[in-house]
Each structure stands twice: as structure tokens, then as C-alpha cells.
Amino acid sequence: MQVFSLKRLFLFLSLLSFLFSLTSAQYQTLSPSQTKLLIRLYHILQSPQALSPLNTTTNFCYLPQSPNLTITCSNNQVTELIVVGDRPFSSNWRNALSASFSIDAFFTTLVRLSSLEVLSLVSLGMWGPLTSKIDRLNSLRVLNLSSNHIYGDIPKEISTMTSLQNLVLSNNYMNGTVPNLKPLTGLAELDLGFNRLGPDFPSLSNSIVKLVLKNNSLTKLPQNLAKSLSMVEKLDLSFNKLSGWVPSSLFSLPSIKYLDLSHNKLTGQLPETLTCSNSISFVDISNNMLSGTLPSCIVSNSSNRVVDFSWNCLNMVDMRYQHPNSYCNEGALAAVLPPPNDITTSKKSSTSLIVGIVGGVLGCVAIIALIVGIVLKKAKKQGRFEDGSVFKPKKGKSVAKSSRTPVDKRHATQAARLGAMEVTPYRIFTIEELEEATNNFDHSNLIKNSAQGQFYKGWLQDGTTVVVRCLKLKQKYFSQNLAQYMDIISKLRHRHLVSIIGHCTSDDQDSINTPTMVYLVTEYVCNGTLRSHLTEWRKREMLKWPQRVTAAIGVARGVQFLHNVSVPGITGNDINADNVFLDHTLTAKVGNFNLPKLPSNKNHKGASESSISLFEENIHGSIRNIEQGQKEDIYQLGLILLEVLTGKPAQSKNQLDSVKSLLQKGLNEGQEKLKGIVDPTICGTFAMDSLRTVVELTLNCLTENARDRPSIDDVLWNLQYSVQVQEGWASSGNLSVQL
Known part of the structure; x- marks a missing residue:
């Protein structure tokens, strides 16, 4: 009995010792x-909620872990510090810490936690700016500073942090x-x-498993890129400015599962002999300028693989979701074959390649010579070239004058530069062609008659x-001035504009060298306006949240193009949901935008010295300067975003202020309040963080002080961020709406 009691005591003491050591x-x-x-x-971080209340x-080592805060200790030192605050990246710095914050003081203090991993x-x-002192944390395995407002270069000292495994x-x-x-x-x-970041692609070790460089300014893919991506x-290289050929070896990387090259300017054909890794389950090469036939390995095993190749110039696929070949021809002319560094060929195939290239060059020369001969022959029959560049028709009222002919090489260069363009090549029409097209401008074909012309x-x-938009000049202009002006007009073509695809000028019979009418030929977009898709639910397809944000991005890109297409930019535009048109793919196109002003004939007797606009000023009045015009466009874009959110336009200033107040209240009081304000037809189709991002952006665009409104680049950034959040939400098993 005594032995049994001693044994029980021994077991008890052993258990107690174990529990003590564990504790x-x-x-x-x-x-x-x-x-x-x-x-x-x-x-220093100005008391973030995630760390409150601390004293x-x-x-710190015994705080319960949460999604917002984790602190781990070892040997009385902090080894892990994870803090997620409530100040995410915002385009207008609304969520940034106050001016008293010092990032240098913060990292000077932080690096003294020398055991951080x-x-x-x-x-x-x-x-x-991210300080070079960061390299003092030489034990770091994970560094994540995402969703802040850190700017400037990535310090080169980060290359010395050899323990890093994750850098975000x-x-x-x-x-x-x-x-x-x-x-x-x-x-x-x-x-x-x-x-x-950009334009150069980063140099990497071959240990990378996950590489995300989307939404930057990278311009070219190294042809030996695959060598550093073996694991x-x-x-994800989407939404950059990548041009040139796609290294086919990217599709056959031994471990690749997810490949996204979408929304770039990649050209050429993918080899028919392309091989794909068995592990690849997601491929997105959409919105590039790829041509030819889609390799079979990409579309095989489609039940186990997600593939998006839309909006290229590919053959043997559903052409409703491809650009016409002319869209890609300029960029892909020299990119028919993959580069030598990306394929392995024998001596025989190399010889064949050289012969093929020589033959192709000679063929191109012959074709160009033939075209030039035909053009010259036609010119000789119909009239003559003046000053070597301006073509004069033999007869008729039509005056098709320009600083270049329609086949000018500079036009092709400009088309390649406008990567988002999705219209037919620009051309100069004759008045006879337009009369035939409109049945002599029959009244039954009149769409609109306003101060901005007859349509x-x-x-x-x-x-x-x-x-066909008919504009009567307010005064007479020399042909040379008008030709220079029409050259500017010819650049107003973009995927997200109701683009001008050509023009014609005509004159009085009394004065053949001074045109009095300008006819602008624009594309016809037939699927209704953005407003009709938001309000006319009995007639139109109602847009769900992803489709609405995509349309808003299209509008923003159109406005961004107008702001940058010329110097000064085209600003102060009449942007509203009735002037945004959707095509059959629901691509948004901005219409009724302003035109550049036509300079008057300064040396022409009786002519005004001021710049004369071809159109009446819009309803918002004159724009004092270019910056004010840009900020006014941002305000109009904010009104469109408000309509996207609520499904209806604000009818008055009081109603606008009321809706803005409700949205701000919804942001402050939580998601249920916000859900009660937005259009009920989109409920269940949005991620809350995606919605909040657009609500915040809308309020920033509609702020009364123009200086506080974001730039168009910041508007685009936030809308794209909203899409990213939405896609993450949908891919996590939530409701996904097919765009």
C-alpha cells in the first residue's frame, strides 16, 4: 500500500513538473x-486601433492572437510582429498618417528589435521613402509593408537581407x-x-515560387526569364506596359500553375508547337495584340484549366471577343516568329529561318512598291500632289487636305502607340462618300441637332x-492651318472613346482654298448608354457590380486619354452617364467629348486673333485653365460613380448632398448601413471592401474643393484595386458574375 502511494506521488510530481515547464x-x-x-x-504610428490599449x-508576449495583431516572443525578444490597421492605401492620402509622422524615426526605432524574423x-x-536602415533587420524572413503610402525607390540595401523568404x-x-x-x-x-515600378524587369534568384508584379510600368520581358523561374x-505580370514577344517557355515552366499576362501590349504569334506544363491550371493572355492560331496545348484539358484569350487578334476562335487583325498588325508586323533565344533549332532550321526572313523582306518590299505604284497612278489620273504631301482632287466641292496622306507611315506609328485603340484605321473621306452614306443627309437619318453640330x-x-457630325466653321481658315488641326483630330481614337475614324472638309464654290464645313465621321455604338443600363431594367440588361466597375474603369481610361493626347489636354468635357455608350461587349465609350480649339489665321485680314472653337462651350461654362478642367472632369466622373452605386442620377444639388451624406454615414456606421443605400439590384454581387473603395473614391471625386479631388491616374488605381478585391472575393467561393 505504501509503495503504491509513493508511486502515485511520483507520478503527480512528474506531471506537475511537466506542466510547469510547459507553462x-x-x-x-x-x-x-x-x-x-x-x-x-x-x-509613432499615432495609436493604431490594432495596438490599443497598450501600456x-x-x-506583449501573452496577448491573444487576432487577425489584426500577432506578437510572438522568444528568449524575451520580439521575433514576430504582425499589425493590420484600418488605414489602407488611398489615392488622395486620406488614410495617411498626419504630417507629424516620420518614417525615418519609425524605422530607427523598429530596427532595434533586432531579433525580428x-x-x-x-x-x-x-x-x-523606405529607409536603407531596413537592412539592419538581418534576421527577417518575412517583410510585408503592403497597403501603405510608401513612395520612392526600393533601397538597394534590401539585396543584402539574405534571410528573406517573403517580400511584399x-x-x-x-x-x-x-x-x-x-x-x-x-x-x-x-x-x-x-x-x-519599371521600366526594367527585376533580376531574380531561381528560388521564386510566387511572383506578382501586376499594375506597374514594366516594358519588356527578358527572353531568358524562364531560367530564373524554374520553381x-x-x-502575375498583368496590367503593365509589356511589349514584344511572349517567351513560350513561360507556359512550360515545370511548376507553373497560374500565369497572367493580360492587359499588356504583347505581340506576335505563339508557336503551334508550344508545350504547356501539366500543372498549369490558369492562363490569362487577354487584352494583348497576339495573332495567329491559339496553340492546342493551351485549350486542351479545358475542363481542368481556366483560360482567357479574349481581345487579341487570334484566329479559329469566337471572333465576337477578338479585335480585327488591323488592330494588331502595326505592333505584330515583325513578330510572326518567336525570337531565337526562345526556341532550340538545328542548323537546318536556322538556315530555313534566314531564307524565310530574306524572302519575307523581299516580299514586303515588292508589295510596298506595288502599293506606291497604284497610289501614284491613281493620283496622276485624279489630280496632282502639291508641295509633295497635300492631295488635291480633280473636281467637286470636297477638299480632303491633310499634312499627310492616309497611307502615311506616321499614322501606323501613332496607331501602335495608342495601344488601347479598337477602331478602323483613320481615313479621309470625300463629300460624295458621306452623301451616299447618309442618303444626301436625309432628315430621316438626323440623330441630333444641337450647338455641337448636326449628327x-x-x-x-x-x-x-x-x-457623321457636321460642323460649320465660324470663320475661314487657310488649308494648311486646317490640315494641321485635322491631324490632331485624327489622334482622338481610343477603345474607350466614341472614336473619330475619319473626316472630310468642304468649301464654297467661290473660294476653293478656304473650307467652310468640317464633317467628322465617328463610330456608331448601338447598345445604349450607361444610364439606360442602370435605370431601364425593362429594356436593358441590368449591370451587376463587376460590370459596373469595369464600365467605370473604361470611362476613366477614356478621360485619361483625353487629358494626355495633346498639350494642353482636352478637359472640361461633358461627361455624364448619358454620354457614355456601351457596345455589344459592354465596353464603355465616352462620347460628346470636347474638341481641341482651332487656331485662327493670324495673318489673314479680318480674321480674329483669338483661338476659335469648332463648337459652342459646354453647359459647364468656360474652363480657366487646364488644371481646373481636369478637376472638373473628375467631378463629373464622381457623378457617374454615384450613379453606378445608387442606380439613379442626382436630380438636384440638395439631393446630391443628401446622398453624399448618407454614403459617408454608411462608411462610418458599417456595412449594413451602406448596403441599404446602394442600388438593391447589385446586392449579393459585390465584395464589401470593393464597394467601400468605390464609395470612398466617389466622395473624394465629389469634394467641393477642387484641389482635394484625386487625379485621373489615382481614380484608375482605386478602381483597379476595387476589381482586384472583387476578384479575390469571387475566387474564394462567393458569388461571381461573368463579365
Whole structure:
């Protein structure tokens, strides 16, 4: 009996000792110096909610973990610090910390936590350049500073942090060239998306598993890129400015599962012999300028693979979702075959390639010579060339004068430069062609008669439906001045504009060299306006949330193009939901935008010295300067966003102020309040964070002080961020709406 009691006592003491050791191992206390450092960081970050309430008596190592805060300790030192705040990236810096914040002071304090291995500081409103002091945290395995307002270059010292395995700096304002990251031989994840980095592609070690560089300014893919991506599983290079050929080796990377090259300017054909990795399950090459036939390996195993190849110039696919070949010809003319660095060929195939290239060049020369001969012969029959460039017809009222002929090489260069253009090549029409198209401008074809001109519906000989806009000049202009002006007009073509595809000028019979009428030929968009798709639910397809944000992005891109197409830009436009048209693919196109002003004949007797507009000023009055015009366009864009959110336009200033107040209240009081304000037809189709981003952007665009409104680039950034959040929500098993 006594032996049994001693055995029980021994077991009890052993259990007690084990529990004590376990508790001691789990229960860490920080050194006083480390505690003071955390308190100081808390104050420098202006008391973020995730760290409240903390004081010197708080046992940081024993705080319960949460989605917003994790602190892990070892040997009385902080080894892991994860903080997620409530100040995400905002285009107008609304969520940034106040001017008293010092990023240098913050990192000077932070690097004294020298045992840190995991550092994640997300949505804390930090702003300023990332300091080179970051390399003092040489034990870091994970560095995540995403969704802040950090700007400037990525410091080159980051290349010395050889312990890094995960580097995430996405959703900031960082720019410039990414430093050489080859020394980071253990780096598995690199996410630099949604910055302004470029133009050079970063140098990487071959340890990368996840590489996200979307929404930056990268311009070219290295042809030997695959050598450094032998372990990559996810590669996202979408929404950059990448041009040239697609390295076919990217599709056959041994571990690749996710490949996104969409929304770039990639050209050429993918080889028919392209091989695809068995592991690849997602491929997006949409919205590029690829031509030819889609390789069979991409579309095979379609039940186990998501593939998007829309909006290229591919053959043997559904042409409703492809551009015409002319869209890609300029960029893809020299990109029919993959580059030599990307294929392995024998001596025989190399010889064949050389022969093919020589033959192709000779063929092109012959074709060009033939075209030139035909043009010259036709010119000789109909009239003559004046000053070597301006063509004069033999007879008729029509005066088709320009600083270049329709086949001018500069036109092709300009078309290639406008990567988003989705219209037919620009051309000069004769008045006879337009009379035939409109049945002599018959009243039955009159669409609109306003101060901005008469608008006629017409049909060209090839069956294309167009709109002919007739503008009467307010004074007479020399042909040379008008030709220069029409050259500017010819550049107003973009996928998200109701684009001008040609023009014609005509004159009085009394004065053949001074045109009095200008006819602008624009594309005809037949699927209704954005407003009709938001309000006329009995007639139109009602747009769900993803479709609405996509349309808003299209409007913003059209406005961005207008602001940058010329110097000064085209601003102060009449942008509203009735002037935004949707085509059969629901692509948004801005119509009724302003035209540049036509300079008057300064040396012409009796002519005014001031610039004369071809159109009456719009209803918003004159624009004092270009900056005011840009900010006015942002305000109009805000009204469109408000209509996208609520499904109806604001009818008065009082109603507008009331809706703005409700939206602000919804942001402050929570998602249920916000859901009660937005259009009920989109309920269940949006991610709350996606909706909140657009609501915040809308209020910023509609702020009374024009200086506080975001730039058009910031508007685009936020809308694209909203889409990214929406896609993440949909891919997590929530409701997804097919665009």
C-alpha cells in the first residue's frame, strides 16, 4: 500500500513538473527595453486601433492572437510582429498618417528589435521613402509593408537581407527600378503589385515560387526569364506596359500553375508547337495584340484549366471577343516568329529561318512598291500632289487636305502607340462618300441637332454604321492651318472613346482654298448608354457590380486619354452617364467629348486673333485653365460613380448632398448601413471592401474643393484595386458574375 502511494506521488510530481515547464515555455516576458520600444512604435504610428490599449504593464508576449495583431516572443525578444490597421492605401492620402509622422524615426526605432524574423505592417497609413536602415533587420524572413503610402525607390540595401523568404511591398507608391534581388537565394514570394515600378524587369534568384508584379510600368520581358523561374507556381505580370514577344517557355515552366499576362501590349504569334506544363491550371493572355492560331496545348484539358484569350487578334476562335487583325498588325508586323533565344533549332532550321526572313523582306518590299505604284497612278489620273504631301482632287466641292496622306507611315506609328485603340484605321473621306452614306443627309437619318453640330446616321460602302457630325466653321481658315488641326483630330481614337475614324472638309464654290464645313465621321455604338443600363431594367440588361466597375474603369481610361493626347489636354468635357455608350461587349465609350480649339489665321485680314472653337462651350461654362478642367472632369466622373452605386442620377444639388451624406454615414456606421443605400439590384454581387473603395473614391471625386479631388491616374488605381478585391472575393467561393 505504501509503495503504491509513493508511486502515485511520483507520478503527480512528474506531471506537475511537466506542466510547469510547459507553462514557462509558453509564458514569455519581454525585457523592459523591448517593451519601451513597442510602446514608442505605438505612439509613432499615432495609436493604431490594432495596438490599443497598450501600456508598460502589458505583457506583449501573452496577448491573444487576432487577425489584426500577432506578437510572438522568444528568449524575451520580439521575433514576430504582425499589425493590420484600418488605414489602407488611398489615392488622395486620406488614410495617411498626419504630417507629424516620420518614417525615418519609425524605422530607427523598429530596427532595434533586432531579433525580428517576421514583420508585417499592413494598412497603417505609413508614408515616406523606405529607409536603407531596413537592412539592419538581418534576421527577417518575412517583410510585408503592403497597403501603405510608401513612395520612392526600393533601397538597394534590401539585396543584402539574405534571410528573406517573403517580400511584399504591394499597394504603395514605389517607383524606379527594382534592385538586384539575385543575392536573395531563399526568396520564395515577391509581391510588388500596384506600384509604379519599371521600366526594367527585376533580376531574380531561381528560388521564386510566387511572383506578382501586376499594375506597374514594366516594358519588356527578358527572353531568358524562364531560367530564373524554374520553381515558380504563380506568375502575375498583368496590367503593365509589356511589349514584344511572349517567351513560350513561360507556359512550360515545370511548376507553373497560374500565369497572367493580360492587359499588356504583347505581340506576335505563339508557336503551334508550344508545350504547356501539366500543372498549369490558369492562363490569362487577354487584352494583348497576339495573332495567329491559339496553340492546342493551351485549350486542351479545358475542363481542368481556366483560360482567357479574349481581345487579341487570334484566329479559329469566337471572333465576337477578338479585335480585327488591323488592330494588331502595326505592333505584330515583325513578330510572326518567336525570337531565337526562345526556341532550340538545328542548323537546318536556322538556315530555313534566314531564307524565310530574306524572302519575307523581299516580299514586303515588292508589295510596298506595288502599293506606291497604284497610289501614284491613281493620283496622276485624279489630280496632282502639291508641295509633295497635300492631295488635291480633280473636281467637286470636297477638299480632303491633310499634312499627310492616309497611307502615311506616321499614322501606323501613332496607331501602335495608342495601344488601347479598337477602331478602323483613320481615313479621309470625300463629300460624295458621306452623301451616299447618309442618303444626301436625309432628315430621316438626323440623330441630333444641337450647338455641337448636326449628327447623321450613315452606312459606309462596306456596311459599317457610322455617325457623321457636321460642323460649320465660324470663320475661314487657310488649308494648311486646317490640315494641321485635322491631324490632331485624327489622334482622338481610343477603345474607350466614341472614336473619330475619319473626316472630310468642304468649301464654297467661290473660294476653293478656304473650307467652310468640317464633317467628322465617328463610330456608331448601338447598345445604349450607361444610364439606360442602370435605370431601364425593362429594356436593358441590368449591370451587376463587376460590370459596373469595369464600365467605370473604361470611362476613366477614356478621360485619361483625353487629358494626355495633346498639350494642353482636352478637359472640361461633358461627361455624364448619358454620354457614355456601351457596345455589344459592354465596353464603355465616352462620347460628346470636347474638341481641341482651332487656331485662327493670324495673318489673314479680318480674321480674329483669338483661338476659335469648332463648337459652342459646354453647359459647364468656360474652363480657366487646364488644371481646373481636369478637376472638373473628375467631378463629373464622381457623378457617374454615384450613379453606378445608387442606380439613379442626382436630380438636384440638395439631393446630391443628401446622398453624399448618407454614403459617408454608411462608411462610418458599417456595412449594413451602406448596403441599404446602394442600388438593391447589385446586392449579393459585390465584395464589401470593393464597394467601400468605390464609395470612398466617389466622395473624394465629389469634394467641393477642387484641389482635394484625386487625379485621373489615382481614380484608375482605386478602381483597379476595387476589381482586384472583387476578384479575390469571387475566387474564394462567393458569388461571381461573368463579365
